[in-house]
Amino acid sequence: MELSIIILALTVVLSTDAGFVHEDFAITICSDTEAEKMYGFDNEELWHADFNQKKGVETLPDFGDPMSFPGFFERSVGDMAILRSSLAIYIKAFKSPPPEMDAPETSIYPEDDVQLGFQNTLICHVTGFYPPSVSISWTKNNVNVTEGMSLSQYRPMNGGTFNIFSTLKFTPGEGDIYSCTVNHRALQGQPQTKTWDVDVALPGVGPAVFCGVGLTLGLLGVATGTFFLVKGNNCN
16 A cells, blocks of 8 residues: 655744753655644643634633634635645655554543443543554444544654544443444554443442451450459459
8 A cells, every 4th residue: 555645744943042942843744645734832731723623723722812713714715736746746656665653552541430320531642653544443242433532633743653542422331332443554463452341449448348347346345345344342
């Protein structure tokens, strides 16, 4: 399979003071099936284009200074058209060399403490992969599920690799088993699957038993002491 993806990364150093170095970056990803445009600052995302919803999404935290990005989505649509045209030209004009690839590492964990019958969120974290194109699927008790699933944007990491999050809203039931399966070109047709099962520990009975035994022995000791005290007084 030929590598049909273009990745552009632009980094601008905003300050050269050794104590206050900040980086403003933009990432553009284009393939024959995927497209992503993102702007960020100091490894934090500020804005990305949602090509499915046909709008730009501001991702500043609530406490951040308000910012606007007028015209950024329209510009991103134009960038994708140009890149896809260039991609077709490059594929036709050049022989694709063996692609550099890094296989992903996957972990799965719940967002909150698990309580049976209460809605929670499972997180599948896929990290350290290149190029930035992965597919992620979920199962519950070996049955594929898509309802309640969401997928984040690709996020850059140091070293030129990427990470991504997929989440699944679920209501834990005793004995349920969930799995997250990741497919990436570097895995060479052997998908990576991580499983997570609902295992809610019940409150331990040990401390209660020991407290009960201790209390009983204490009461017996008091009763025995009182008995001998009364008997001693009678003898006197």
